[in-house]
Amino acid sequence: MNRFRERSETGMTQGYQYGMLNPKPRVLIVDNDPRTRFVYQDLIFPWGFEPVLALGERDSLIRDAKEKAEQMCCCLAIIDIDLINDYDEEDTSGLKLAKELKPVHSIVLFGQSNQKVLNEIIGRSDNITFVKKTDSPENIRPILEEEARKVCAIKRGLHITPPDIFENIFQTELSDLVGVYPDQIADVLAQLFPNAHSLKIEKLETKSVSSSISSVPRPKSVILMAYEDDYEPVIVKMARASKISIEVERYYEHIAKRLTGNFFAHMERHAVLWGVGGASYSYVGDFDVKTFSHYYEEQPIENIEECLKFFFMNTWSRHYGRAQEVENASLFELYGKVWGDWYEKRVQNFVLPIMRPISVYVSLKRLDPIEWLKQNVAENPARDASRVARTKVAVTHGDLHAENLLIDSKKNAWVIDFERTGVGHILQDFVELESDLLNRLPYSGESYDDLFDLWLNVTQPNELGPIPLSDKTPGDPEIRKVIQTASILRTLARECTGITDFRQYLWGLLFNTIFRATIISKDEPHKRSQTRALLLASAICRRLEQMPVE
Structure with a gap:
């Protein structure tokens, strides 16, 4: 039976049951007196709560409380303030536990002897309500219900x-x-x-x-x-x-x-x-908002350029104005600071899938971009080929793909998702958005020849800036649109950052493309996406080999 649409005997849908049939908020009960535990257990169950009893004594009781709170995803707790020694007026071990159970809203039970200590700390205790032990246990119901309404949808x-x-x-x-x-x-x-x-x-x-x-x-x-x-x-x-x-x-x-x-x-x-x-x-601007991926497919290149200019030259410009110059910097390390342990988690043990003998792969001399990265950068720090004499760092979004960039009907551009925002290579956001476009381009051909022509066009320049269109530029309108958009991004990158070294930009494209290839699922529907990302990475490696080092 579908758990999301199960019906009651009256035929009514179970309303706002949030993916569960009759969910009950889980309440952790922590008291060093077993009898008290069972009193509260028997009380709160008919009130529509699911009691979770912490067992043990002293330190083992506290450990069990922490484990069960996490295992049962408790949102509420009833905790005795003195879990170690009932006769120690300064024992506030229960309050300490309540503070450590951060997702939990706790009700802490205290005795008259705890009043002095309590007066000193009560104002500094978030998500904690205090109730005297002398109150009847039944009187806790309105307090528990009030706390539950703060944290429980049901x-x-x-x-x-x-x-x-x-x-x-x-x-x-x-x-x-x-x-x-x-x-x-x-x-x-x-x-x-x-x-x-x-x-x-x-x-x-x-x-x-x-x-x-x-x-x-x-x-x-x-x-x-x-x-x-x-x-x-x-x-x-x-x-x-x-x-x-x-x-x-x-x-x-x-x-x-x-x-x-x-x-x-x-x-x-x-x-x-x-x-x-x-x-x-x-929301920013009006409410007719599209992701950049949708906007890109629907709009002409002139509108796309206007939106990208707005974002990089207005919204994010203050961060570029505060950029700092760094010397003898490894670009691999700069990207790693933003992405964390991406190489160790995703790349180090990645096994290149079997590549069919397609003409593009043969043209690239069957270059394995993962092994190339290991040998030339990641596992050879003394000869890290991504090291540059001078570059700049600034606050970057860190995850600027086309689904995190939003555009409204007035062409205002803004971003969401700041999980990776922080100081990184100043070109990172431009590179990431271009990498997304290169890998997003719809393509159903078997030979990848048209894509290979695209990759040659975007990797051949010697200097960061506009990509010139020529007679050799692929005639497919979608491919030309990608090249035009990449040209806009590179022009903006140069204007906003002052960097002209195209080699730095290519390194960023390589890291982004390998990152993408290693997180794509290996199942059949995603296999082509992974193949094209790996082929693009191979093409970038070949171009980097040809470029002079500073």
Whole structure:
């Protein structure tokens, strides 16, 4: 039976059940008195909560509480303030535990003897409510219900439509993050919109119109449009909890109050639970917004140029104005600082798939770009071929593919998704967007000959700047459009950064293309995308071999 559309005996759909049949908020109960544990267990179960009992004594009790809170994805807790010694007036081990259970809203039970200590710390305790032990256990119900309404969609009665939006979300890999507790998705939304009575959710389309395969895999995230009650929509990103935490940190470090004008998405709220988190962003400009991938396919090159100029020369220009020069820099290391351990995780143990004897691969002398990267850069630091005498670093978006760049009907361009935002090679964003276009181009041919001509055109220049069109430029209009757009990006890169060394740009294209090739699924529908990325990487390697070193 479909768990998202199961019906009750009355035939009514289970309303806002958020992907679960009758989900109950899980409440962790932590007390060093076993009898008290069972008292609260028996009390809260008929109130519509699922009690989770921490077992053990002293330190083992605290360890078990932490383990069970995470395993059961608890959102609430009832904790005795003195878990180690009931007779020690300064024992606040329960309060310390409550502070460490960050996704959890806790109710801490304290005795009269704890009052002095409590008065000193009560104002500094977020997400914690204090209740006297002398109160009757039954009196905790209104407090527990009030806390539950803050963090649980089901307890607030938040109405989320359409009902099948959860089915769509769970078809992504977010389902792996929430496990058997998919109500976390709804709870994140409830915390992002604390005053909402209803939410209408739409999934922001991120796939290319002309391709059934997204050019950029999003293994652990989803982008949504959310309409709260009768307000205008906002954008919501949901992803792994740790990724949202990083995004929040980088947003406030590099984006808030640091970009020119108002054309950047303002983070309004964020919420992080055990497996998943979310961040909501305000819209910029009007609400007729398209991803750049859609806009690119629908609009003429003149409009595309106008939007790209707006973004790089206005929205992001302040970061380029604060660029710093660096000497004797490894471009491989600069990209690694933005992407983390991408090489160790994705590339180091990557096995090149069997490549058919197509003419392009033969023309490239069967060059394996992964082995080439290892031998010339990654595993030979003393002879790192990507090292340059001089370059610049600046704050880059770090993930500027065509689905993170949004365009409205007035040609305003702005970005979302700041998880990788930070100091990096100043050309990185220009390179990443071009790499996305080169790999996104719809192509159904078997020989790759037309693509090979495209790659030759974009890799042959000796200096960073416009790409000249000639009689040898492929005549296919889609290929010419990619070349024209790449030419615009390179012209902007030169104007915004002052760098003319095309070799630096090519290195960035190589890293981005290999990164893409190693994250694409190896299943049959994605095999061609991976093959073309690897062939493009091979072509870039050949061109780098031909270029003079500074």
